[in-house]
Amino acid sequence: MIPFQYTxxxxxxxxxxxxxxxxxxxxxxxxxxxxxxxxxxxERPTTLIDISRLPLGxxxxxxxGGLRIGALVPNxxxxxxxxxxxxxxxxxxxxxxxxxxxxxxxASTGGNLVQRTRCAYFYDTATACNKRQPGSGCSxxxxxxxxxxxxxxxxxxxxxxxxxxxxxxxxxxxxVHVTGSNGARAIPFADFHRLPGDTPxxxxxxxxxxxxxxxxxPAKGFATNYSYLKIRxxxxxxxxxxxxxxxxxxxxxxxxxxRLALGGVAHKPWRDPAAEAALRGQAAxxxxxxxxxxxxLRDARPQTHNGFKVDLARxxxxxxxxxxxxxxxxxxxxKTIQ
Amino acid sequence: xxxxxxxxxxxxxxxxxxxxxxLTVKGTExxxxxxxxxxxxxxxxxxxxxxxxxxxxxxxxxxxxxVLVDGRRINSCLTLAVMRDGAHVTTIxxxxxxxxxxxxxxxxxxxxxxxxxYCTPGQICSGVGLIAEGRAKTPDxxxxxxxxxxxxxxxxxxIVAAIQQAMGTRP
Ligand SMILES: Cc1cc2nc3c(=O)[nH]c(=O)nc-3n(C[C@H](O)[C@H](O)[C@H](O)COP(=O)(O)OP(=O)(O)OC[C@H]3O[C@@H](n4cnc5c(N)ncnc54)[C@H](O)[C@@H]3O)c2cc1C
Ligand code: SF4
Ligand code: FES
Ligand code: FES
Numbered sequence: 329m330i331p332f333q334y335t336x337x338x339x340x341x342x343x344x345x346x347x348x349x350x351x352x353x354x355x356x357x358x359x360x361x362x363x364x365x366x367x368x369x370x371e372r373p374t375t376l377i378d379i380s381r382l383p384l385g386x387x388x389x390x391x392x393g394g395l396r397i398g399a400l401v402p403n404x405x406x407x408x409x410x411x412x413x414x415x416x417x418x419x420x421x422x423x424x425x426x427x428x429x430x431x432x433x434x435a436s437t438g439g440n441l442v443q444r445t446r447c448a449y450f451y452d453t454a455t456a457c458n459k460r461q462p463g464s465g466c467s468x469x470x471x472x473x474x475x476x477x478x479x480x481x482x483x484x485x486x487x488x489x490x491x492x493x494x495x496x497x498x499x500x501x502x503x504v505h506v507t508g509s510n511g512a513r514a515i516p517f518a519d520f521h522r523l524p525g526d527t528p529x530x531x532x533x534x535x536x537x538x539x540x541x542x543x544x545x546p547a548k549g550f551a552t553n554y555s556y557l558k559i560r561x562x563x564x565x566x567x568x569x570x571x572x573x574x575x576x577x578x579x580x581x582x583x584x585x586x587r588l589a590l591g592g593v594a595h596k597p598w599r600d601p602a603a604e605a606a607l608r609g610q611a612a613x614x615x616x617x618x619x620x621x622x623x624x625l626r627d628a629r630p631q632t633h634n635g636f637k638v639d640l641a642r643x644x645x646x647x648x649x650x651x652x653x654x655x656x657x658x659x660x661x662x663k664t665i666q
Numbered sequence: 667x668x669x670x671x672x673x674x675x676x677x678x679x680x681x682x683x684x685x686x687x688x689l690t691v692k693g694t695e696x697x698x699x700x701x702x703x704x705x706x707x708x709x710x711x712x713x714x715x716x717x718x719x720x721x722x723x724x725x726x727x728x729x730x731x732x733v734l735v736d737g738r739r740i741n742s743c744l745t746l747a748v749m750r751d752g753a754h755v756t757t758i759x760x761x762x763x764x765x766x767x768x769x770x771x772x773x774x775x776x777x778x779x780x781x782x783x784y785c786t787p788g789q790i791c792s793g794v795g796l797i798a799e800g801r802a803k804t805p806d807x808x809x810x811x812x813x814x815x816x817x818x819x820x821x822x823x824x825i826v827a828a829i830q831q832a833m834g835t836r837p
Contacts, residue, residue, distance in 0.1 A: 333682045334702035334748055360744045364725050376702065378749055408801065428814020430792065431726055433738045434745060564813035661810040
């Protein structure tokens with residue numbers, strides 16, 4: 329870790345003022361991603377602005393029937409919040425599929441969105457990485473890329489976004505509320521994370537002087553027919569190879585509305601309106617789910633070592649939609665896949 | 667946000683001042699001064715001489731450093747001491763009360779829930795946190811909610827049994 333200055337923000341306006349005025353500064357919330365990366369000299373902030381005590385820790389109902397989740401609500405508290413458990417169990421399930429209880433107790437809602445990739449080359453300062461050092465090249469393209477992207481990658485970067493919670497938030501059409509020097513704005517979840525293109529060092533569309541204040545989920549929570557299925561190398565405490573968030577609205581066995589998002593396969597949670605449209609009006613059965621899977625994966629381009637992810641994702645999509653349709657969501661404790 | 671990290675290599679900064687931190691440990695307020703990059707783990711071990719809490723990976727991947735901060739279990743390697751000013755910290759040294767072991771400490775002995783013992787302080791603090799949360803009940807749930815604590819010696823079955831005993835759910 330390189331030396332840095334430490335300062336506490338007193339309120340949101342103060343945090344924005346400090347980050348705008350301090351070259352090379354970063355916010356720290358839970359610290360679980362930033363300190364990890366600082367210990368490996370991947371992140372080298374000049375100053376840490378501690379936002380962990382700002383009053384952004386509540387979950388509130390909105391006038392339009394949704395929920396506004398403060399950026400500092402810990403992942404563990406969110407997963408066990410009564411309104412989340414009851415109305416947005418897809419979010420609860422995705423959070424509980426990630427990290428460990430100790431980490432979830434520290435990790436904040438805002439930090440979870442801005443966490444960086446787990447690409448091993450990104451972590452290794454002895455290797456070339458366009459995300460860490462723009463223009464240096466991508467070691468993963470011709471390196472070990474078993475865990476990397478199969479969708480939306482570029483020749484500059486094939487990294488994936490590691491979050492589980494974000495896959496559920498993407499499926500539910502959440503909104504990210506941010507405040508910067510130019511005031512507050514709301515970013516639709518689909519526009520928050522970026523594809524790598526030729527600027528993979530920029531993960532998100534958050535401005536350099538902006539702070540996330542809240543994440544809002546709309547009224548529709550799909551609490552009856554949902555499932556989050558995460559496939560990984562060990563049963564717990566590991567990042568996803570492939571994960572699927574599925575949510576359905578059913579009437580007499582026919583799909584009225586469908587939501588489908590993939591994790592572990594792209595630089596952002598992966599959704600495709602065509603796949604969801606193809607489910608609408610169809611019978612909630614395997615043939616419909618398989619067609620949607622094929623649509624969602626139609627542009628998949630595996631790397632040298634991760635061809636398996638295409639098949640794995642296809643089967644996981646069908647399985648997760650089946651769990652959602654049956655009202656039998658994947659348990660995150662008993663890992664038997666029904 | 668991200669270009670900032672890259673820019674920051676450019677200008678060398680003056681070394682920061684030490685920051686005064688107060689923690690309540692074992693019921694006593696302890697005040698000390700640390701540089702901002704000292705983790706809570708290093709502060710406990712190197713500044714407060716509480717070496718019961720172990721450093722395994724220093725990256726949040728093993729759970730050896732688990733302590734309870736204001737009653738919640740966290741990885742002390744991934745938080746800064748300066749961020750925890752004013753907190754109550756319970757380490758393995760602070761679990762026994764009035765000379766009696768915590769029920770989970772006793773249960774670890776009863777069930778031989780360790781071999782080398784390196785992961786044990788973190789396992790026990792994590793288990794105390796789990797019991798206080800009151801969510802995990804079945805062996806599957808205990809295993810899942812203890813997955814943040816790796817045991818290189820593979821004492822897992824006995825750890826689950828010890829937690830069940832301390833929760834009073836052991837058949
Ligand atoms: C061993 C390990 C295993 C893990 N496993 C999983 C997993 O399986 N699934 C999963 O989803 N996650 C996993 N995680 C990641 C974890 O969820 C994230 O590290 C965590 O959510 C980040 O939140 P934080 O508050 O600690 O962020 P910090 O580390 O404090 O910050 C991360 C980034 O976000 C920025 N930031 C934080 N808050 C704000 C804000 N309000 N506004 C603007 N910027 C902000 C910071 O500047 C920094 O750049 C794992 C982490 C570890 C260490
Ligand atoms: S995939 Fe992206 S993060 Fe990984 S080495 Fe290539 S540029 Fe870096
Ligand atoms: S030392 Fe903190 S988790 Fe390993
Ligand atoms: S007892 Fe040796 S690591 Fe757990």
